[in-house]
Amino acid sequence: MRLGRADRRWEATILIRIIPGAVALVFSTLAAVGPAHAANLIVNGGFETGDFSGWTQFGDTSFTGVFPAEAGYPPAEGDFLGVFGPAFGAGGIRQTISTTPGATYAISFDLAHMDDGGDNFFALVFDGVTYIDNVGASDFDWANFGGSVIASGTSATLEFRFYSGLSFWTLDGVSVTQVTSSAVPEPASWALMIAGFGLAGGAMRRRRPAIAVQTVRFAS
Template sequence: MSAEATVKPLFGLIAAILVFTSERNLFTTWQWSGDWVRTKGGRAMRKLLAGVAFAATMALAGQVSAANLLVNGSFETGDFTGWTEGGNFSYTTVEPNSFGYGAEQGNYYVYEGPIGSDGTLSQTFSDMPGATLLISGWIAGNGTIPSDVNYIFDGVTVFTLNPVPSQGYVNYTATVRATGLDTFTVGFRNDPSFDALDNFSVTAVPEASTWAMMVLGFAGLGFAGFRARRTAVAAL
């Protein structure tokens, strides 16, 4: 399950709670003012829940934009720093925006066109065993054949684009399971012409249970704070 598919229902639940308490003015507190007077605590509770929602949003946003396990995934060094070159690496260069396709984002991209067999770029990195990883990259092409782009994870092909269509940059992804020490490889060729590659990333994707525990934790802390405040007021 993607991070986006999990986040949306959870935020919807938080919004529903806020609406429910707002409409019904739930939760009351008592205070002494010459006589016991019941006062509505709905407004305070709504503010508290809004704070909980905001804190959860910030935490989830930080998780969604998880760190890229790849070094120089966007080739912004202007070269292949961090990558290991392999296979048929002829006719493969890092080029600036002013040349060919231009970058998908940033100032540089890979301009590739090996003939007869694939060239490869690979990186090995440490990760959390058992974690779900999202592989992402952007590919542009002119529709010539034979051509292909492949994502390979620990020697197993997990995505193939063959041939590369005539298109501007399109994002292609694959989901894999981490082992603790893994290798990502992108293979590519375009015999009669050239294709473009840019903005590769490998990021950890929190499981659904992780999102749920995070939101419930924030909600629990918020409600505990509200209870403490109500107890303090009632004791006056």
């Protein structure tokens, strides 16, 4: 079962659903709900061009690429997904977008970690601020992550950093949209995503034939 955009919604909680072959993790932005059809500022966020057009690769890209669904691992959406590692070296992709100083932006992306082997690392950086910095994540199927940030200038860079020992990270469905509300969680709230990675290592094990719902609330 694929996880599509229709499976996502903004709530006042972190919601984790475990279903056969797919996991949906929605990170709340509390009251920060954007326009229903806000434009995605990211170019080629789903890698549907079949390559990294619109993105800049950096670091070790020896085992990095865009692959079709037929390659053996289904994308979270569409027909392609980005794959990172193993390379025993840090690398990733970044993209710079135009922003309005002081405006709030919602970030959303689908992430999975294939095979639990060696040292692993993932980080999300926006506008020079690291919102997720995780080491040692176990394997888990597609999960959706999202949160809100405030731009400080007229442009900002979204950066995904990866390191894989004997495994692969997969990325899909990247989006950044401007929202209208100013209610935004503190950067520390993003740290709850790290807890999500921990859950991914256990309850969110890939292909686990179970259904569970866990809700984690946090203060505004």
